[in-house]
Amino acid sequence: MCGIVGYIGMKDAFPILIKGLKRLEYRGYDSAGVALLNSEGELNVYKSKGKVKNLEEYCIGKDVSGTIGIAHTRWATHGEPNDLNAHPHYSQSENIALIHNGIIENYLAIKKMLVREGYTFKSDTDTEVLVQAIEYIKKRYDLTLSEAVQRTLKFVIGAYAIGVIEKNKPDCLVAARKGSPLIVGIGEGEFFLGSDATPIIEYTSNVIYLNDEEVVLLQRNKKPVVKTLKDEDVHHDIIKIKLQLEDIEKGGYPHFMLKEIFEQSKSLAMCMNGRLNTELMEIKLSGITTNIERFRSAKRIIITACGTSWHAALIGKYLFEEFCKIPVDVEVASEFRYRSPVIHSDDILIPISQSGETADTLAAMELAKSHGAFIYGICNVVGSSIARGTDSGTYTHAGPEIGVASTKAFTTQVTVLIMMALQIGRELKTLPEARYKKIVRELANINTKIEECFELSKEIRKISSVFTYARNFMYLGRGYNFPVALEGALKLKEISYIHAEGYPAAEMKHGPIALIDEEMPVVVVSPKLKTYEKIVSNVQEIKARKGKIIAIVTKGDVDIKKMADFCIEIPDTEECLTPLLTVIPLQFLSYYIATVKGRNVDQPRNLAKSVTVE
Ligand code: F6R
Numbered sequence: 001m002c003g004i005v006g007y008i009g010m011k012d013a014f015p016i017l018i019k020g021l022k023r024l025e026y027r028g029y030d031s032a033g034v035a036l037l038n039s040e041g042e043l044n045v046y047k048s049k050g051k052v053k054n055l056e057e058y059c060i061g062k063d064v065s066g067t068i069g070i071a072h073t074r075w076a077t078h079g080e081p082n083d084l085n086a087h088p089h090y091s092q093s094e095n096i097a098l099i100h101n102g103i104i105e106n107y108l109a110i111k112k113m114l115v116r117e118g119y120t121f122k123s124d125t126d127t128e129v130l131v132q133a134i135e136y137i138k139k140r141y142d143l144t145l146s147e148a149v150q151r152t153l154k155f156v157i158g159a160y161a162i163g164v165i166e167k168n169k170p171d172c173l174v175a176a177r178k179g180s181p182l183i184v185g186i187g188e189g190e191f192f193l194g195s196d197a198t199p200i201i202e203y204t205s206n207v208i209y210l211n212d213e214e215v216v217l218l219q220r221n222k223k224p225v226v227k228t229l230k231d232e233d234v235h236h237d238i239i240k241i242k243l244q245l246e247d248i249e250k251g252g253y254p255h256f257m258l259k260e261i262f263e264q265s266k267s268l269a270m271c272m273n274g275r276l277n278t279e280l281m282e283i284k285l286s287g288i289t290t291n292i293e294r295f296r297s298a299k300r301i302i303i304t305a306c307g308t309s310w311h312a313a314l315i316g317k318y319l320f321e322e323f324c325k326i327p328v329d330v331e332v333a334s335e336f337r338y339r340s341p342v343i344h345s346d347d348i349l350i351p352i353s354q355s356g357e358t359a360d361t362l363a364a365m366e367l368a369k370s371h372g373a374f375i376y377g378i379c380n381v382v383g384s385s386i387a388r389g390t391d392s393g394t395y396t397h398a399g400p401e402i403g404v405a406s407t408k409a410f411t412t413q414v415t416v417l418i419m420m421a422l423q424i425g426r427e428l429k430t431l432p433e434a435r436y437k438k439i440v441r442e443l444a445n446i447n448t449k450i451e452e453c454f455e456l457s458k459e460i461r462k463i464s465s466v467f468t469y470a471r472n473f474m475y476l477g478r479g480y481n482f483p484v485a486l487e488g489a490l491k492l493k494e495i496s497y498i499h500a501e502g503y504p505a506a507e508m509k510h511g512p513i514a515l516i517d518e519e520m521p522v523v524v525v526s527p528k529l530k531t532y533e534k535i536v537s538n539v540q541e542i543k544a545r546k547g548k549i550i551a552i553v554t555k556g557d558v559d560i561k562k563m564a565d566f567c568i569e570i571p572d573t574e575e576c577l578t579p580l581l582t583v584i585p586l587q588f589l590s591y592y593i594a595t596v597k598g599r600n601v602d603q604p605r606n607l608a609k610s611v612t613v614e
Contacts, residue, residue: 004070004194007192008220045097101612107130175218177212255601268446300346379393411584446573477524480529495604518546521548
C-alpha cells in the first residue's frame with residue numbers, strides 16, 4: 001500500500017526522503033512524489049508515475065533544496081496511476097502540500113461543498129479534496145496549519161495517515177492518523193515520519209506511535225506536540241524499536257523473498273525463543289498462561305485473517321480441534337465483517353496478521369470486540385494497530401518481512417498456533433501428556449529439518465524450468481496440508497501470474513478433475529499422514545488422466561514416487577508439524593518459476609504488502 005516519509009531537521013531533506021521511499025518500495029506502489037520547502041519558504045512539489053528512480057530522474061536539475069519535506073509512494077485507489085493523481089497534492093493556492101494513506105469515504109460530499117465555494121480540482125483523488133478542505137478551513141477560521149488539520153479531520157469519515165507542510169512555514173510539519181499506521185521518529189532536534197519504521201531506523205530507533213484521531217506538530221529542537229481532534233493534549237512515551245538496518249536489506253540475495261525463505265529457520269528460532277523450554281520440554285506463552293481460564297470457558301474460537309494469514313488460520317482449526325477440543329470457525333475477515341455473524345461474549349477471536357494493519361482484519365476484530373468477544377492477536381509487527389487493539393496475544397517475531405509474497409510470516413504464524421494449541425491442550429487436559437511431549441520434542445528440533453528443506457532449492461530450481469510453459473497449476477493436499485496446497489497456489493499466482501487453484505485432494509472428483517490433461521501440472525502435497533493411502537488413490541486418478549505430477553513426499557516414500565513425474569522429499573515429522581516443511585518446496589517452486597519468467601518477485605504487479613484499504 002501507499003508509503004509515507006517525512007523529515008524536518010537540519011539536514012538536506014531530499015536524499016532522506018528518496019532513500020525512505022526506496023525502503024518503502026516493498027509495500028507496492030505505482031507512482032511517487034515529494035514536496036520540499038526551500039530556504040526562501042517556497043513549496044516545490046515533484047511527482048512521477050512509476051518507480052522512485054523515475055522521480056529521482058525527473059528531479060534532476062530542479063530545486064530540491066530544503067530541510068523539511070514530505071514524500072509518498074501511491075498505490076492507486078481513487079483515480080488511475082498517473083502524475084496528476086500522485087501525491088503530494090497542492091491546495092488551490094499551492095500554499096499547502098499533503099500526502100495521504102487511506103481512503104476518505106465522504107470525499108464526494110466535501111468536494112461538492114468546496115466546489116460551491118469556488119474550489120477547482122486537478123485530480124480524481126480523495127486526497128486533493130482533503131488538502132483543499134484544510135486550506136478552506138484554515139482561511140475561513142484563520143487557523144494555524146495544525147489547528148486547521150485538527151478541525152478538518154473532525155468532518156472526515158474514513159482512514160488516513162497524513163503529512164502536511166505549508167509555504168513560508170519552514171518550522172512546521174504536521175501529521176495525523178486514523179486507521180492507517182504512522183510512526184514519528186525522534187532524532188537530535190530533528191523528526192522523521194514513516195508509514196512504518198523502515199525509512200526511519202537508519203537515523204533513530206526512538207519512536208512514538210500515534211493513536212487514531214491524533215495530530216502531531218513537529219518543529220525543530222522542540223518536543224512533538226500531540227493533540228486529539230478534540231484538542232486534548234496527549235503524552236506518548238518514546239519507544240525503542242529493535243529493528244536493525246540489516247534486517248531490511250537483501251544481504252546478498254537477489255530478492256527479499258529468497259532471503260526470507262532461507263531465513264525461516266532463524267525466524268522460527270526467534271519465534272520459539274523463551275517460549276519453548278528445551279530442558280523441561282514445555283511450552284509457555286505468557287498470553288496463554290495469563291488467560292488460560294478464558295480458553296477453558298470458551299465455547300468457540302473464531303480465527304479471522306486474509307490471504308496467507310488465512311491459510312495459517314485454517315491450520316489453526318485443525319490444531320485447536322485436535323489438541324484442545326474447542327470448536328473453531330475460520331473466517332475470511334472481509335466476509336466476516338460484512339455478515340451478521342453471531343458472536344458471543346464467551347467466544348475468543350484470534351485475528352492473524354503479519355502487518356497488523358490489514359483493514360479487513362482490523363475491522364473484523366473491532367466487530368468481535370463490540371460483541372464482547374475476547375481478542376487474542378497473532379501479529380508480526382510490534383505496535384501495529386491490530387496488536388494494540390487486542391486483549392492479549394503472541395507476536396510471531398519473524399523479523400521484518402519485506403517480500404510482498406509472505407513466507408516467513410506464514411511459518412511463524414503456524415508455529416505460534418502450534419505452540420498455543422499444545423499449551424492450551426495440555427492445560428485443558430485434552431491432549432495426553434505423552435503426545436504433548438513427543439510433539440514438543442519434535443518442534444524443538446524442527447529447524448534442523450527446515451534447513452534440510454533448504455537444500456532442496458537446487459533440485460526445485462531445475463524442476464521449475466520445466467513448468468514455465470504452464471498456464472494453469474493445480475495444488476492438492478489433505479488434512480493439515482490442504483491449507484498448504486492453498487498457500488502454494490497463492491504463492492504461484494501472485495508472483496508468476498500463472499493461474500493456480502488449491503483443493504482438498506478428495507474434492508478433485510467433484511469437478512476439478514475435468515481440468516486434468518497432459519498439459520496440467522498438479523502439485524500434490526502428500527507427506528506420510530493418516531490419509532496417505534487416500535491421497536495415493538487421488539494421485540492414481542491424476543496419473544490415469546496424464547496430468548504431470550510434482551509430489552512433495554516424506555523421505556523414503558515408495559507408492560507416490562512410482563507415479564510422480566517429479567518427487568521432492570522432505571524429512572519425516574509429526575503430522576501436525578508437516579506444514580512447516582511442506583510449504584518450503586512450494587515457496588521455492590513459485591520463486592523459481594517466477595524468476596525464470598522474469599517477473600518482479602519482490603514487487604509483483606498490482607499487489608501491496610499491507611492492505612490498509614478495503
Ligand atoms: C500473500 C500475502 C497476502 C497477505 C494478506 C494479509 O503472500 O502476503 O495474502 O497474507 O494481505 O496480510 P497480513 O498478514 O499483513 O494481514
